[in-house]
Amino acid sequence: MGLTQSIGIDAHVTKQVKSPVIRINLAEETGQTLLWRILQNDNIAAVHMGPPCGTSSRAREIKHKRRYNPPPLHSTAHPDGLCTLTGASLEKVRAANRLYLLCSQVMEWATANGIIASIENPLRSHAWATSYMQNWATATEVEYPHQLCQAWAQCLYRCFLSLGAIESPQELVPNSDISLVQASKVATGTQPRGKKLKPLMREYDYFLTIQGPQCVLTELPTKCNSDTPVPTTCTTSPHSSYIPAQAKRIKLPYQVGEKAEFDRWETVYGIAWTPQAFIARAAGRSHPGHFLDGVHPVLKSMFDSGANKSLSCRAKERSEQMRKWITRASELARGVEDGKGDSPCHAKAILAKKNLKLFEEMISASGSPDIGLAKDVARGFNLMGDIPTGSIYPDRPSYATLLPEQVRRMADVARPAIWEAAKKIMDPEVAVEVHRITLEERDKGWLRGPFAPQDLPKEAILTRRFGVKQSSTLSDGSRTMKVRPTDDFSESLVNSTNSCAESIQPMAVDSILATMVYRDRSWGHEKLTGKTIDLRKAYKNLPLATEALGDAYLCVMNPETGEPEAFQTLVLPFGARAAVMGFCRTSYALWRIGVSLFGLHWTVFFDDYFLVASELEERHVDMAQRLLFQILGWETSSEKEAEFRSISKILGVQIDLSDSKAGQLTSAEMRVLRGRLIFAESQIFGRLSGLHMQNLSRWEHAVGAAPIDAGLKVSLMFLRDRVVRGEPRTVDSGIGKVFHLYTDACYENGQGGLGGVLYNELGEMLSYFSAHVTEAQAARLNPLGKDTIIFELEALAALTGTTLLLHSAAISPADRIVVFLDNDGVLGRIISGRSGLGLDGQIIQGILEWEQSLRSVVWYERVPSAANIADLPSREILDGFDVNLQIDIDV
Template sequence: MVKLDLTRDFDVQLLHDMIDNPFCLYVHFAPPCGTSSRARLIQATAHDPEPCRDDTFPDGLPDLPDLLAQRVAAANRLYGVTAAALKRAVLAGKLVSCENPLNSFMWQTTAWRQGTSGLSLREAVFDHCCYGGNRPKHTLWVHNVPAFDQLNLTCPGESASHKHLPWGRVSKFRYATSEETAYPLGLCKAVAALLLEELCQRGFQLPARSLSDEVRQQHRAAQVSLGYQPRGKKVAPMVVVVVTSDHDFLPASAKLPVAVPVPPSASCDPPLPELPMGSRILRRVALGGGETPRSEPSSQPSSRNPGNPNCPVEQFASVCLQQKTILADDVIQLFQLLKSDRLARGAGLDDEFSWSTGAYAQGGVTGVRANLHGATRDILVAYTTNHTDRLTADQTAELQCAKHPRLMSSGVPPELQQTIDFLASEGMHAVGASRTEALRQWLGRAAELDEQERVYKETLPKHCAKTLGKKRLLLFGEMIEAAGHNDPSLVADMSKGFALGGPIPYCPEFRAKRTAATMAVDDLRGSAQRMRKGILNSTKSSGDDVVDAETYRVTLDEVERGWLDGPLKESDLGASSLLTRRFGVVQNNKTRPIDNYLESGLNATSSSYDTITVHTADCIASGLARRLRADAKCRLHQLLLKSWDLHKAYKNLPLSLEALEDSFLCVYDPKGKCPRIFRQKVLPFGSRHSVHAFCRVSLGIWKVLVVLFLCHINVYFDDFVGVELAPLARLFDIGVCLVFRLLGWDVAEDKESVFDSCAKVLGLKFDLSESRLGRITLCNTESRRDEIFEALSDILSSGYLPQKDGERIRGRLQFAENQIAGKIAGTAYKQLSRFVLRGGGHLDECTRVALLRLRDRVNFSPPRVICANILTTMHLYVDASCEGDNVGLGGVLVNEVGSKMGFFSERASEHVRRRMNPESGNPIFEYECLAILVGLRLWAPLIRSTNLVVFTDNEGALACMVAGISSNKYGEVIAQHVHVLCDELGLNIWFERVNTCSNVADAPSRGSKDPELGKEFTIDLDTLVDHAFESWGL
């Protein structure tokens, strides 16, 4: 969220930038009514707000008090800005809308009328009470979205089921109008649904509704492909059902008491003949419009609306509709027949929901409105039924072919997928020959371009030419073009240097994500001298002499390398030159200089249309898993891994000439005991622009390696991680190093590694020693484990944890936990989070136990295992019933061809009921969790080393199992046992919700033992519950 003051030119420009953004599809305006409210004309008491406008003076009454006149003038300026921005959006092809009360004077102001002149806009009029509001607030919605015509829905009047709150004063200093400024939730849902409908009709790709659709975010797709289930709603459900109808055929309840046939007038996706009993209505949206919505001003007669003979307003309006021309006198007479607070109304009968007539007046234009068929439209969203007896033959076949989510998502970039598939399908000789030919081709091309490269660099700014001296820019440009890399301006941007502030250049290869600036570059430069004094005064010793000395030494080393100029005097800086403070951070026993562009304000001036793409550890692991599954040669030859780290990566790219005025830095000189000023000529570490710029370049290099040289390789900022079979590893290494050298990039010699079955990458240890058996493991490196162990031990010894240190250790623990199998540390991590959020301090006993458990977890728990041998998918349906003392648990195991392999139907004894949260009056949540544990324990021999999808109809149990934690201690203990058991059985488990009506385990949970469910299995429930709870002291 960005707060803008549209009376400031810079903020208006930011708004225009947002509108011009190619990823901006829709813009909605809702200028405050304030001075334009007709409620000000009602002067019931001496304390009521003064009128500001009337129909004669819509731009403001003459002789207003100074303060009120200033408010009216400011409002008029805002209306002008709104109108101009709306017109800009329309001309740019965006979908737009603007809202204000129907009788607001804003529509008549000169600023609005002139600003929107020439635009062909549609209109929708509705009452807020029709969408769940408390009062019949009449609203005009001006737009260019055809789907919004369906918003027309006017109030039929009060009835037994439809009541209004009164207008007027609600407290001494508060009026009812202030309570109606927020949109009702029903209106928000309707607008969102209609906007999606319009975008869909225009060919836009909507967000995934199910896991069978593409998972857009690469890191989420990688997690799903590895069988890791994110918490909450970060990924879509496996399947959904959407039902749309132009009339309300569903009951008002949230759960269908009986099966409801889907009428011909309704659409259902996927098609179902009926909605089974028990289906839950998760979302319902009421929309106006219907068969023939009419939103534009119209004077066409309507034979369907003769007017109610008992309503003078409608009789008169019906006569007006027969005329070819509507006169101003007609409108005035109609206004006199209407109440002042309602400009359009029907007869007000309870059964009259289909149409209304009336008049409108807007901006000097008058007309008569006909609103036909204002019926509601309901949208039902529910999970598809998985009960095979209730599905058609095609749907049953689709269910039987359902895959585990890890097989429904790749998580591997498409270019790398194609390369992996090529490596899997071709022999090693063919792969080696292809790479050798590519190297020969581009080596020859590099020689041909040598003279052109020299001439091209002579045209560059001197500091750019010096920084890029070793780079073959023209060759790189041809390579990325041949590789199909969609970043046409990359080489040109490298050549002229990159900026440090303002808009970040758009890269089509990155994922779209709008980030707005919060400050203008010119505003920042305007305060440069004042800020400079503060930054110089704050540049002091860190308190660590070693860090201070090393930071300054590295700075002088950068001067010798030509990356910095200096030391300089303060007088060498221009009036608008910006200064940034440099400080040192110790990482892995090395001091790294960081330039604080957040403090200097330059990062606040950065805006972007996208976010960088890097390949996380999950993405690397996902590529390894795909290679193991696709390439049969991995079973014959050892799979190896190696990483390359580009040397001084950011220092290989120059700043632009304009950025040189923003690149001054000051660093503490420990000998002189004062700050020293330098000027950077290359990308600094700490700037948003630097990260974006370098990642564009590294992604281009990665694309070249993958597409042109057929390398299975990933990139994470300046780290490249390659994977290859042992016989091809040497050629792979030579090829990658040659490409780096060809493009002028050096590899860090101090981080040089060799192809090996075990490699340390991104602070993790990848173990490929069992790759021929289809297994790969990931774990934290020994140094990371030792570092966390030492940090936690120090905290436990001191008995004190400050909040800032707690946030730091919590983040390190979270990263480390992701590389460990299972989720049994969730309880301890939750306790640590609570302690930190409370402000930290002296450790209490619960937090001390949690830290001990986390320390043991990081050091002694098993690593993550990626196994390509798990090919079998099974579904486990579980349910519980709890009616007083009659408690039942049921489960059904279904294989991947849809055959029911068996079921269990257990009654909870009195002993079990006493153990299962005796304080709860209805512990259905605990029993739903227990049913999952029973199913896993009972069928452990059958489900071992499979892809297992567990279906439950209890949302609480689902969330508990996914997260591994719960606020309910009994459910949490069961979840912990479930995850321990999953680790022991080597399960790739996924938890999913199923409707109660579609849950085949519902009948067994109620004691039914149908032979069609397969063989009955039994378990000693008392012993299972005792074992689960005794280990946790329950």
């Protein structure tokens, strides 16, 4: 429906919920405070309330024999609760009444602010008669039935449309609300699993709306097997005298109009595609990678504006910007204005090398909407409460489940527990290194301490610090191990107080590759080189606000004394949600300044930048990025920063640009353990590892230690060989041919049929096959004696079509293929790469091996059964098919 950010709020959350639910007890004052904070978000469009009905139920007045009868708690004379209530019954009624009062307040607020609101309770419930509602047998509540949820959602949807809302697209379209992360995956040839993306083609050709009397509309069929005349008492939009065959009712009849006395009802049918119409429109849509580029709009604007400019012209513009900002930095250095006038003393010391006035001016010149960032940096960042944002990331709200004052009130009790937990050392070497780094940070003025527990303020929040071993790539390409101190602000509940309107969107490997593809198509083939830039002690460059210092005590084990110590951090800690957003806003600002002002082709992933340049411009580009960091007072890690090379490493991935002049880019990663295998697998071509990764997932959730069985050993050996020997994923910027393959199967009376039809990008048929599956052949496909083998036949049709009509020798890496199937089970198994263990698994495995041999980007898509042209040859109906295009096969 497009309402993708809808959330629920409840004190009890079950596993059966179908949308995100936040666990908040609204009967408590703190829970209601959190609710009102959520309701203040600008994107609130509707509120639905379902207060408890158990205490107010009239069913308590019904007496049943031979079973417990819950006592009545309300009556018509006493709707707010009986005067005789005591104990638990009284508390239940009071809690319910608090919720009724809250509902009436929310309803009044929503009405005043033009927000759609509704309250649900049984019609005869005493809740409606309470004084709280007048103002505007069970203790366990039941969940809404699924059909009730659907009906309510449709009512809400129609209400939004009547108020001018734009209907959510039913298919993948350019410039939709698809995230940059998903778009970059599509652009580089990776098909996301599940329903993270809209389908390439919508399910129905169009919708037919029918209005008429209720009794007439309810008599219309749910699905039309043939053309069905529209009753004369009805009207249609668009105009039609009949409902076409294969149409399906998608909305039950509902009353329309403001006056209920008019018998005017409405229902909607989805009209199926004809095969010819589906083929024609699918041909026009080509392939998802052709209209989703996955490039950030700021970078895209730079590439588009530079498409008609020479290399020297772009360099001249970059030089002009460099001179302009060097001059401005010098002017500000001679003056007294540095943007830190309101900074607290500890922040001024941390920001000593930075001119925030210059930073503010460059942010504004870059066109970034985050114009308040420089002032936020000057004041310092808070750790608890609402996290400030800059309108630079997608709107994806997250909400607090605790109030800051709640956490501070509990701090005096929580500190001893965290102090004791810090004494448990898992790895002595890591503990020594964490303590050494902590003392080093103190000596640099980033921390204060150490403090004993009795020296801490009463409401001081203590957070445990621990170490994580990480491998790092040096400038010469070698790997080294280091320990990164991490502060567990989730354990201390600080992170539970955070609400944030935006979700960080880092630019990962797919984003890097997508920008290179777009550059190649915009600026032509160049010999590209790349380098990685890492901000030095990134989080330590940004201070905390004065108000946050009491929330920022770290508990660190001293291995020499065997006792923990407390330190107060003055800078952003690594492990706090608010710190991550504060830093990412800053690193984004640096990135955007580089793109918009200095014309740098680079991406940012938290504190890692990947800079790309052609061989002819790399020295000039390198000079620009160094100048940018220098005048803004940021240092980069010299041990990580290398010169421009055709092979660069970032985020654990090796990016090879040696073939970039031919329009190709390659990325690969070597790992052997599951956590990194998942990431490494995404950088290796094909989907063959799905089943083996599934085996590792099952093993990961096993309880206790167990010997490695034969199945796990096979999976581990396969993954080892695949990671070590598998060909890296190649992203080709060229645009070759597009092929659309349709396959289908049928199974009736113990026999079956297979069919497949291949089209080019113009919707012209290239070839097809049609095959009959005899009873004997069907029996071979059914060793377990199942009632139906339609799954196996559908998979076999796809295998036959791919290997027979799309031979790898005839396909180039730049070509794009879309395979259309109408069996969701087969489609899901192919996309996930989880082939299975039986005969059907062997067939799916054959499709994956075909894709592996192809070296081209294959996209698998659903086609509605009524629109699948391959249905005809699967039933040996070949009227209208050119016999010269038929390919004979032997089942």
